[in-house]
Amino acid sequence: MKANAPEDEGRQDAAARLREWITGGRFMPNERLIETDLAQALNVNRANIRMALAMLEQEGLVVRERNRGARVRLVSDAEAIEIAEARQSLEGLIARQAAARASKADCAVLRGIIAEMRKAHTAADYLAISALNGRLHAEIQRIADNATVTRLLEMLRSQIVRQQYRAILLPGRARASVQEHAAIVVAICARDIGAAEKAMRRHIGGVIAALKQAIALKVG
Amino acid sequence: MKANAPEDEGRQDAAARLREWITGGRFMPNERLIETDLAQALNVNRANIRMALAMLEQEGLVVRERNRGARVRLVSDAEAIEIAEARQSLEGLIARQAAARASKADCAVLRGIIAEMRKAHTAADYLAISALNGRLHAEIQRIADNATVTRLLEMLRSQIVRQQYRAILLPGRARASVQEHAAIVVAICARDIGAAEKAMRRHIGGVIAALKQAIALKVG
DNA sequence: AATAACATGATTGTTGACAATCCTGTCGAT
DNA sequence: ATCGACAGGATTGTCAACAATCATGTTATT
Numbered sequence: 312m313k314a315n316a317p318e319d320e321g322r323q324d325a326a327a328r329l330r331e332w333i334t335g336g337r338f339m340p341n342e343r344l345i346e347t348d349l350a351q352a353l354n355v356n357r358a359n360i361r362m363a364l365a366m367l368e369q370e371g372l373v374v375r376e377r378n379r380g381a382r383v384r385l386v387s388d389a390e391a392i393e394i395a396e397a398r399q400s401l402e403g404l405i406a407r408q409a410a411a412r413a414s415k416a417d418c419a420v421l422r423g424i425i426a427e428m429r430k431a432h433t434a435a436d437y438l439a440i441s442a443l444n445g446r447l448h449a450e451i452q453r454i455a456d457n458a459t460v461t462r463l464l465e466m467l468r469s470q471i472v473r474q475q476y477r478a479i480l481l482p483g484r485a486r487a488s489v490q491e492h493a494a495i496v497v498a499i500c501a502r503d504i505g506a507a508e509k510a511m512r513r514h515i516g517g518v519i520a521a522l523k524q525a526i527a528l529k530v531g
Numbered sequence: 532m533k534a535n536a537p538e539d540e541g542r543q544d545a546a547a548r549l550r551e552w553i554t555g556g557r558f559m560p561n562e563r564l565i566e567t568d569l570a571q572a573l574n575v576n577r578a579n580i581r582m583a584l585a586m587l588e589q590e591g592l593v594v595r596e597r598n599r600g601a602r603v604r605l606v607s608d609a610e611a612i613e614i615a616e617a618r619q620s621l622e623g624l625i626a627r628q629a630a631a632r633a634s635k636a637d638c639a640v641l642r643g644i645i646a647e648m649r650k651a652h653t654a655a656d657y658l659a660i661s662a663l664n665g666r667l668h669a670e671i672q673r674i675a676d677n678a679t680v681t682r683l684l685e686m687l688r689s690q691i692v693r694q695q696y697r698a699i700l701l702p703g704r705a706r707a708s709v710q711e712h713a714a715i716v717v718a719i720c721a722r723d724i725g726a727a728e729k730a731m732r733r734h735i736g737g738v739i740a741a742l743k744q745a746i747a748l749k750v751g
Numbered sequence: 752a753a754t755a756a757c758a759t760g761a762t763t764g765t766t767g768a769c770a771a772t773c774c775t776g777t778c779g780a781t
Numbered sequence: 782a783t784c785g786a787c788a789g790g791a792t793t794g795t796c797a798a799c800a801a802t803c804a805t806g807t808t809a810t811t
Binding site: 343345346347357361377378379380 | 761762763764
Binding site for chain 2: 397401403457460
């Protein structure tokens with residue numbers, strides 16, 4: 312039975328933890344991922360690491376070359392924009408479906424997040440804003456209840472977390488972001504599917520513009 | 532060196548061949564995928580099969596349960612529609628980008644495919660229509676030159692090839708499909724990005740409607 | 752000094768054996 | 782006849798050793 316002792320925390324899916332390590336910035340883009348090292352660090356055997364790397368390659372987080380092992384995938388500026396555009400399209404869809412399904416309780420939650428966002432903004436706490444950002448989108452996805460699109464968005468998001476950070480730090484972007492999010496929530500709570508999609512597309516449009524600006528400025 | 536003799540054709544990516552087997556209908560939905568059997572059939576070792584199955588799980592083609600192995604994923608009717616809706620969104624984006632980038636040569640190719648489609652339609656050759664269908668979408672994706680979205684669409688398509696078949700066979704659907712495709716090509720060749728996206732969304736909308744109809748009729 | 756052949760260590764790829772788990776059918780008790 | 786315990790086979794999960802390949806530095810030759 313191998314009782315799940317405290318040292319057995321390694322039983323959690325290796326791929327999930329490795330994904331967190333990569334998106335969390337523990338490895339640099341293009342950094343080599345040595346199988347034996349990872350196996351030791353994650354306390355699983357090499358076969359599991361190989362499977363995890365294969366899965367993360369499918370997700371676009373990792374690049375593997377035969378006999379050369381795996382590296383963290385470097386997503387170019389152009390790709391980051393491609394990804395953000397795809398996200399725009401899918402987030403629009405999810406916002407529309409959320410608007411069609413949102414209950415009053417759902418709306419209360421969304422409004423609560425917006426309120427917290429405003430607070431974080433006046434406090435100039437950009438880290439908190441970023442976190443609330445994620446929470447709001449996750450909540451909208453939960454409301455929309457569309458596993459397919461949620462999965463795709465999760466994939467896309469994980470590929471550009473790094474780039475997203477640079478964008479939110481541009482002057483004035485945080486303020487605009489809060490307003491855009493507020494508009495999305497208003498539309499969803501009004502059950503206006505057209506407005507919800509439009510507001511969401513406008514929001515991600517803002518993200519894309521900020522991203523392009525950050526790229527042009529060579530910020531980050 | 533293990534010279535690549537003819538019997539070495541098994542060196543091709545096992546995941547790719549297994550994917551073809553699944554989308555090609557060689558296995559039924561929910562059918563168990565036994566690792567040793569697959570290893571023998573594909574002439575690779577079990578470790579490779581395990582990696583392939585992990586990858587195909589990420590793609591949504593396969594479901595794996597711990598200690599219970601892998602099965603071909605059964606996508607429910609509701610999921611099929613979810614997937615088609617996601618496709619609608621992304622195909623719209625790709626059509627828009629194709630319209631922005633299409634050269635005259637590209638348009639000639641697209642028009643050629645439409646011509647062949649019309650021929651196949653008058654000949655009532657539904658298999659050919661379906662194939663041309665795929666070629667047209669692939670061509671549009673090539674023109675749009677967006678690797679990210681192309682990859683996502685490929686994932687989605689592979690999950691519902693089976694359902695798509697039932698839809699095209701509905702009375703009148705083939706004719707409508709040809710017309711919708713023609714409209715897309717016209718818009719792309721006119722470099723009208725708005726019209727291209729709209730035409731594509733309308734087309735996939737038609738697919739979705741047909742799919743719903745097929746589901747309601749319990750066809751397939 | 753520049754280059755090529757070569758040796759060496761590091762890393763990935765492959766294989767087979769074994770352990771753990773699940774699934775199925777049989778047997779016995781009620 | 783129904784139900785549960787249990788045995789046996791089938792299948793998956795784990796592991797370690799080995800082979801193949803790559804990367805790096807060294808040496809010999811010009």
